[in-house]
Amino acid sequence: MPIVTDANVHAAWGDVVEASLRDNGHEPHWRILPPGEKTKSWDELAATVNWLLGLEVERGDHIIALGGGVIGDLTGFCAAILKRGCGFIQVPTTLLAQVDSSVGGKTAINTPAGKNLVGAFHQPALVLADLSTLETLPPREMLAGYAEVVKYGLIDDADFFAWCESNGAKMIASDSALREYAVSHSVAAKARIVAEDEFETTGRRALLNLGHTFGHALEAETGFSDALLHGEAVALGMVLAARYSARKGLMARASAERVARHVGEVGLPASLAALRLECDGADLVRHMLHDKKMDAGTLPFLLMKGIGKTYLDKEVSLDDVAAFLDEELVREPA
Template structure:
C-alpha cells in the first residue's frame, strides 16, 4: 500500500492507495467513526458495481451502512441535489463529529464534501474515489462545490477529508472514455513542474489506459504526491502556488460551458484540450517553443483525448468562448489569471493576459484543420 500524507496545517490526513482497498473500506474507515452506523453517498452507477462489496466491508467491522444513491452525471452537482443530500443527512441525525463517506467520482466527492462543510456548520467526511480523475485530483485538497447556471464550481467551500482511499481496481469497471478523462489530470502534473513525469506519461500512458495495474498505481501515487505537495504549500489558493493545479481549466471550463456541462464533453476531456490550448497560446505569445506545444498536443491526441477545437463541433466564435471565462471563479479585480507555459514542466501564473488576444487565438484554433 502507498500512503501519501497531505500535510494541511490543522487538518492533516492520508491518501491510501492499494488494489483491493474497496473491499476493506470498513476496516480503514472504522477508526474514524464514532458510531456503529455510517452515511454513504454514491451514485447509481457506482452503487451497481460496489454497494454490495462496501456494505460487506462495513458489516465485517460491526458498522451498519445507510445509503443515499443519487443520479449519475454532472447535473447532480446542483442546488436541488445539495438540498436533497442535506435533508437526508439531517434525517440520519448526522452530528458534527461524524464522518460521511463519499463513494464515487468527482461529482459525488464535490457534492458530499460541500454538504459536509455546511451541515451543522461542518462535519467530517471520507473520500473513496472510484474514477481516475477523482483519485488523482478532486478527492485530494479539500475543494468542494456545486455548479450553478452562472458557471462551474462557483458555490463551494474548502473542506478537507479525514481520509482518502483509492483503489486502482475500481478503474476496471469504468468505460475507457472515463479513464481517458482522468488521465488528463495525470498528464497535468508533468506539465506543471515535472518534465520527467511527462516523459513517463509519454512512455506509459497507453499501458495505463489498457489496464496495466502497475502503471495505474504509479500514476495515482505520483499524482497524489504532487498535489499534496502543492496543496500543503497553499491550501486556499492565496499564494498563487495552488493555482498551478488549474492548468488547462480556464480554457476547459469555457468549453464545458459552451457544451452545456453535458456528456458531450467530460471535464477531463475539457482539461486535456485546455492544456493543448494553453500550450499553443503560450507558443503564440513567444513563451514556449512551438515544438514543445505540439509535443503536448501529440501526446493528448495519441491517447485518444481531444487535441483540436474542431473535434467538438462548436458553432461559436472565439469571443463567445472568451466571454465564458468572465464567469471564472479566479477572476480578481476584473482580471483573469491564466496558467501558461515556458516549456514542458514550466507552468506559471500570468496576470496580464488580454482576453481580446485570447479570443483571436481561439478563432484561429476554431479554423484549424
C-alpha cells in the first residue's frame, strides 16, 4: 500500500503505521518528502506520480496521505490525476488538516504565480483523524491549525467563536476533551457547507476561504516559507478582513478588535506591521490578482457584517484595499 508522508511525520508515526498495516496484511511502500509548503510543487507532483506508476497502482487501489495539509493536498492531487482518478485516504496529523484541509476534496499544488492554482476536486474515500497525533505536533503548528477552528465561528456561528474565546487557549495547550469537541464541531461545520456547494459554484463554499485572500498574499510575499505558516497567514488574514469590514462600516470596530484580540491572545499574528514586510499595499494586492477566485477581472472578498456574519462581496475596490493595507503596514500593534 503506498503511503506519502513527510520526514517529520514519518519519524513520529512511521513505525506505528507500518506495524498496523503489516498486522492487517498490507505491505507498506513509503514516499518520504521534505516538510514544508515548497513540497507542493510541480517537481514533487511529477516525481510522486512516477513513483506511484512504478508501484503499478491501479484505479481501485488507495493511496494514503499521512501528514498535514501539504501532504494531503499533494497526495490527493496525485490520486485525482493518476489513471484519471484513484482512491486515497486522508490520515491528517495536524490540527489544521484535521479541521479543514483533509475534508471537502480540494487538492492542489502551488506555482510561481500563486498558491493552490493547479488542482482538482477529488474526495477522499476516508478521513481518519487520530487526535493522538496532535500530541507530537510542535506548538507553532498547533497554533497555526487553530486559525481554521476560529474561522468556523467567524463564518456563521457566533456562539462557537465565543466558545473559542473561552476555551481556545486550553484546547491548544493540551485539553483532550476540548480538542475532540473543536475537531468534531469544525468538521461538521465544514461538511455542512461543502454538502451545500461541493464544487464552489453557488458561492456558499467560498465562505470557507475567510482570511485566505489576504493570507495567501502574505504567504506569497514571504515566499511560501516558514517565515509565515499557512495557518498564521489565515489568522492575520481574518483580522485584516474584520478590520477592513469595520473600515467600510459593515462591522462594528469593537467587534473587529474583538477578533484581533482573541487571535493575538492565543499567540497568532494579529498585526500586519509586526511582520515588518518590505512592501506596500499595492504589492500585496498584486499577489491577490493571481487568486483563483478572480472572476471576469474582479476579485470577490469575504467580509463580515459582524461576528458569525461573513458574506461574499463582489464589488470591493482593490485600490481601497491597497490603501487599507498601507495603513495596516504601519499601524502600531495594540
